[in-house]
Amino acid sequence: MLEIKDLNVFYGAIHAIKGISLSVGDGELVSLIGANGAGKTTTLHAISGLIPVASGSISLAGEDLRKVAPNKIISMGLAHVPEGRHVFARMTVEENLRMGAYVIRDQKLIAKNLDMVYAHFPRLKERRRQMAGTLSGGEQQMLATGRALMTDPKILLMDEPSMGLSPLLVKEIFSIIENLHKTGITILLVEQNAKMALAVADRAYVLETGQISMSGKAKDLAEDDRVRKAYLGA
Amino acid sequence: MSTFIQTVIVGLRLGSVYALIALGYTMVYGIIRLINFAHGDFIMVGGYTIIFTVPLVLALGLPAWAAVLAAVAVCALVGMGTEIIAYRPVRKKGTNMSALITAIAMSLFLENLAQAIPAIGPNPKVADQIFTAGGFKIGSVTFEYTTVITIVISAVIMIVLYMFTQKTRLGRAMRCVSEDKSAATLMGINVNHTIILTFAIGSALAAVAALMYMAQYPRIYTTLGSDLGIKAFVSAVLGGIGIIPGAVLGGFVVGLFESFTTSYISSSLADAVVFLILIVVLLLKPAGIMGKNVGEKV
Ligand SMILES: Nc1ncnc2c1ncn2[C@@H]1O[C@H](COP(=O)(O)OP(=O)(O)O)[C@@H](O)[C@H]1O
Ligand SMILES: [Mg+2]
Numbered sequence: 001m002l003e004i005k006d007l008n009v010f011y012g013a014i015h016a017i018k019g020i021s022l023s024v025g026d027g028e029l030v031s032l033i034g035a036n037g038a039g040k041t042t043t044l045h046a047i048s049g050l051i052p053v054a055s056g057s058i059s060l061a062g063e064d065l066r067k068v069a070p071n072k073i074i075s076m077g078l079a080h081v082p083e084g085r086h087v088f089a090r091m092t093v094e095e096n097l098r099m100g101a102y103v104i105r106d107q108k109l110i111a112k113n114l115d116m117v118y119a120h121f122p123r124l125k126e127r128r129r130q131m132a133g134t135l136s137g138g139e140q141q142m143l144a145t146g147r148a149l150m151t152d153p154k155i156l157l158m159d160e161p162s163m164g165l166s167p168l169l170v171k172e173i174f175s176i177i178e179n180l181h182k183t184g185i186t187i188l189l190v191e192q193n194a195k196m197a198l199a200v201a202d203r204a205y206v207l208e209t210g211q212i213s214m215s216g217k218a219k220d221l222a223e224d225d226r227v228r229k230a231y232l233g234a
Numbered sequence: 235m236s237t238f239i240q241t242v243i244v245g246l247r248l249g250s251v252y253a254l255i256a257l258g259y260t261m262v263y264g265i266i267r268l269i270n271f272a273h274g275d276f277i278m279v280g281g282y283t284i285i286f287t288v289p290l291v292l293a294l295g296l297p298a299w300a301a302v303l304a305a306v307a308v309c310a311l312v313g314m315g316t317e318i319i320a321y322r323p324v325r326k327k328g329t330n331m332s333a334l335i336t337a338i339a340m341s342l343f344l345e346n347l348a349q350a351i352p353a354i355g356p357n358p359k360v361a362d363q364i365f366t367a368g369g370f371k372i373g374s375v376t377f378e379y380t381t382v383i384t385i386v387i388s389a390v391i392m393i394v395l396y397m398f399t400q401k402t403r404l405g406r407a408m409r410c411v412s413e414d415k416s417a418a419t420l421m422g423i424n425v426n427h428t429i430i431l432t433f434a435i436g437s438a439l440a441a442v443a444a445l446m447y448m449a450q451y452p453r454i455y456t457t458l459g460s461d462l463g464i465k466a467f468v469s470a471v472l473g474g475i476g477i478i479p480g481a482v483l484g485g486f487v488v489g490l491f492e493s494f495t496t497s498y499i500s501s502s503l504a505d506a507v508v509f510l511i512l513i514v515v516l517l518l519k520p521a522g523i524m525g526k527n528v529g530e531k532v
Contacts (some may be wrong), residue, residue, distance in 0.1 A: 050416050074422040086417040088410055099410055102403070103422035147421075 007056035018210040031197040034207035040190040077154035085144040089133030100150030117146040138169040155186040194231035198222040236374040249489025250388030254443040255466030256481035258436030264412040264476035272340035274463020280305040280444030281454040305441035313437025348456040361452035474525030
């Protein structure tokens with residue numbers, strides 16, 4: 001589904017991503033874990049075209065994403081839940097969700113997807129007329145996720161969905177991720193919460209200062225001594 | 235009593251012109267956080283376009299005000315051109331300060347360019363009658379047609395603009411881009427196109443403001459934009475820059491204060507009072523009347 005080869009990204013003189021390669025297969029849930037500043041967000045931004053890429057290839061279902069304008073990528077079936085939610089604070093919950101379907105012209109399809117999102121997140125339905133800026137952190141995360149689902153994407157990129165949430169909400173968010181995965185959606189999950197990220201994923205990559213240091217089955221990585229020491233606090 | 239009502243009406247007329255212009259400042263600021271110093275000069279561009287097209291329009295058997303259509307087109311093009319040629323490249327490479335300086339440079343460029351065009355030159359020009367002269371009386375209060383038309387048309391435009399931003403696909407895209415450009419891109423919105431559209435609308439409003447202004451004061455000169463622009467800018471800041479209803483409110487507040495000061499105190503104090511109000515409001519509410527005090531986004 002998603003295939004990245006020898007990706008290099010710079011911020012001025014800073015070499016943030018140093019030739020990484022990774023892939024996400026159809027229907028897989030792949031986690032990308034790593035410390036703060038490792039380059040996880042940069043990797044997702046490169047995929048979505050939000051930052052320029054120096055070299056390497058990024059392909060989605062065989063199509064070269066680097067040739068696609070950033071605002072056209074969503075139409076190819078890739079949706080991105082950005083780090084820090086980035087909901088539109090001065091719009092209502094429902095307006096935010098409808099913005100998620102901006103590229104869809106068919107009103108019936110939008111209504112259908114809206115129902116699907118409300119089925120996943122009943123709380124959003126209760127609050128559909130509320131301004132997004134007044135939601136709690138957990139609700140904003142649900143909104144950002146729901147908004148990304150409004151195009152019924154083939155692949156979902158999620159950047160630190162558990163950031164800043166209470167332990168109870170972290171559990172809730174991860175169970176939502178698992179449910180989405182069960183419905184067949186392909187997910188690339190970026191997390192600092194390695195424990196949870198490895199628990200839900202099929203496979204995982206460990207990113208260290210812009211390079212992939214380890215990769216493999218999530219189960220195996222969760223038992224690896226180096227991973228346990230560095231990321232699981234064992 | 236009739237003086238009071240007359241003063242209110244004049245205030246509303248001035249206020250509608252200021253509000254139309256303030257909308258241009260506020261929309262552009264809202265979307266790219268830039269104070270477009272050249273916006274005032276778009277009014278001047280619109281004004282001269284009207285002066286030069288009125289004879290043409292009359293020759294075609296149309297009413298004089300139809301010249302505003304040409305002004306709307308010319309202003310929209312100048313606004314879009316300014317964004318594409320001057321602001322966008324600087325925004326990509328430069329800092330906020332270099333963008334601001336580019337805007338000031340653009341303003342001076344337009345004013346000097348106008349003076350350099352032989353048909354315009356440094357001396358003021360006088361416009362033809364734009365709307366039907368005269369008016370009607372209700373009791374002892376006179377309503378000039380020009381005044382009534384100005385207030386009504388401006389009100390209609392503002393309502394349409396508000397509905398556009400709230401209810402249409404493009405209007406919503408505009409609000410998204412002004413809130414969060416990268417999230418807007420992720421939704422599939424073309425951010426650059428949306429910014430260009432914002433410039434087109436803001437500049438078109440300046441053209442309408444030029445018509446309304448000239449209907450009342452049929453004299454136009456190359457630095458008209460700076461004079462009128464500054465009051466509209468004060469209106470936008472007063473109402474809360476970046477907030478569309480704020481620009482409208484600010485415009486009417488400035489218009490009414492100017493009108494009341496002129497009628498009851500002295501016309502030479504009108505501008506001073508306007509700036510005094512600005513200072514007082516900003517001291518009490520730094521983000522403007524309708525603004526939320528959330529600290530400057532940089
Ligand atoms: N806009 C930027 N300008 C300069 N450096 C940046 C920028 N964004 C991120 N970086 C740097 O790139 C590296 C990777 O950052 P990021 O991808 O945000 O890491 P992560 O998401 O894993 O925490 C860090 O060293 C960070 O300081
Ligand atoms: Mg990050």
